[in-house]
Amino acid sequence: MIPRGSGHYPILDVYRAIASFAVLLYHIAGSLQIPSMASHAYVAVDFFFLLSGFVIDRAYGTRLEDRSFKLEFLLPRFVRLWPMIVLGTFVGAVVSIGSLLRGHTLDLSQMALVLAFGVLLLPFGRMPLTASIFPFDGPLWSLFYEVVANAAYCFVFRWLRIPVLSILVVLFAIGLVVVSLEKGDLELGARTGEISVGLLRVGFSFFAGVFMSRIGTASSVGGTTAITSVAGLIGVLFVPLPQHAIYDVACILVVFPLLIWRSAETAVPPGWRRACSFVGELSYPLYALHYPITRIFFYFQDTLALGKTALAFSIVLEVITCLGAAYVATKFVDQPVRNRLGSMVERIRSPRVAPLAGRT
Structure with a gap:
């Protein structure tokens, strides 16, 4: 069992990578209006929070x-977060300038x-032609x-005992159910x-994750459980x-x-x-940088009116480009x-504080 105080859980690294990749495909599919590709990957954000x-x-x-x-x-x-926030914002700004120069x-x-x-x-910037709080x-x-x-x-940490966490989680859960039924889905917040x-x-x-940390998870996990949990996450995010x-x-x-409880x-x-x-x-730079890159690819995909074969090839190239950009950003920007x-x-x-924990 991984002890409390540890900041690293190898299987959760795999989960992050799957979720980030699903979000990448979701944004590609959304731009190209491909309804069956990673159609539920927007809930990967909630998985990140957990x-x-x-x-x-x-x-x-x-x-x-x-x-x-x-x-x-x-x-x-x-x-941990700021370097990729800055890089993603600047890359997005360059792409947006190019977009605005094309007739706006x-x-x-x-x-x-x-x-x-x-x-x-800060989510207060406004741009024409977009409703995003981070244009x-x-x-x-x-x-x-x-x-x-x-x-x-x-x-509020000193008040976050299990009874308080339980109430918080239940209240937030009720709110999510009400909003989801009212809106039709939970692709909301952006x-x-x-x-x-x-x-x-x-x-x-987030607070469900804290609650799970306090009550504990399954203490004995075999390889089969881990494999089925990974397959379960992929299935949930990619089911058409x-x-x-x-x-x-x-x-x-x-x-x-349940996935976290079973396999963390x-x-x-x-x-x-x-x-x-x-x-x-690689998952965080991929998540932070892919969106401006997909906008560039979509411009050419849309302008050139690619056929099915050419479009499929362009999507593969797009994914490779995003992964390559994430790797370069990791090695030459994020880590340094x-x-x-x-x-x-x-x-x-304080000298008594332990080294920085890994990203969550």
Whole structure:
């Protein structure tokens, strides 16, 4: 069993990679109007929130008993997320400039404002022709909610005992059910006017993850269980069924927590740990950078009116490009910048604080 206080769960790295890849395919399919490709991958965001709450509480929970640890908790979270936020925003800005130059009025002051808000991860930028709260890099919306959840967790930690967590999770779950039935699905939170729903989504999944961290997971996990859990996640995200409120609620409230409970403690053989770590490390840059790249590909796919064979080839090239960009960003931006920022943070942190935990 992986002990409390550990910040790394190899099987969860695999889950992150699957979820990030599903989101990539979902955005490609959405642009090209391919309804059967990763049609439910938008709920992968809720899975990310659940993983985040579980791993953060396992890694930091005991240390947050010390009230002076709050800043020392928040700074590493900033260091972990910010480099890709900045890179994704700048790449998205370049792509947006190209889009606006193709027949739309270019308002440089507005572009600069949206860029500043994006770099600061603030959902207040507005751009024409889009309702996204992060126009330059759409997927940043979920990172905004994750940061909000992290801050809330930090500042109300001393009240987050199991009875309080139980009430919070139940209330958020009720809210999700009501909203999903009203709206028809839970593909909500990324656009203007949907912030309250986004808070519901992160509120349930993040604090459900914290709750699961407190009550514990299955302590003995065999390889067969891990394989079936991975297959289950793939099936849930990629099943070619229409979007539906009941399906979304079932995934978020039942299936995802069950997957974490069943397999989080999986002991991965040493020979596979490096591979798990690699795909897990790649998942965040892939998530943060893919959206602007898919916009470039869609422009050519749409303009050239590609046939089925050429379109299929372009999709394969698009996926390879996104994976390659994620790898380059990991090696030459994310890791070096995080190391530099981490060193700066370490100089102002207490010597007793352990090294930074892995990303959640």
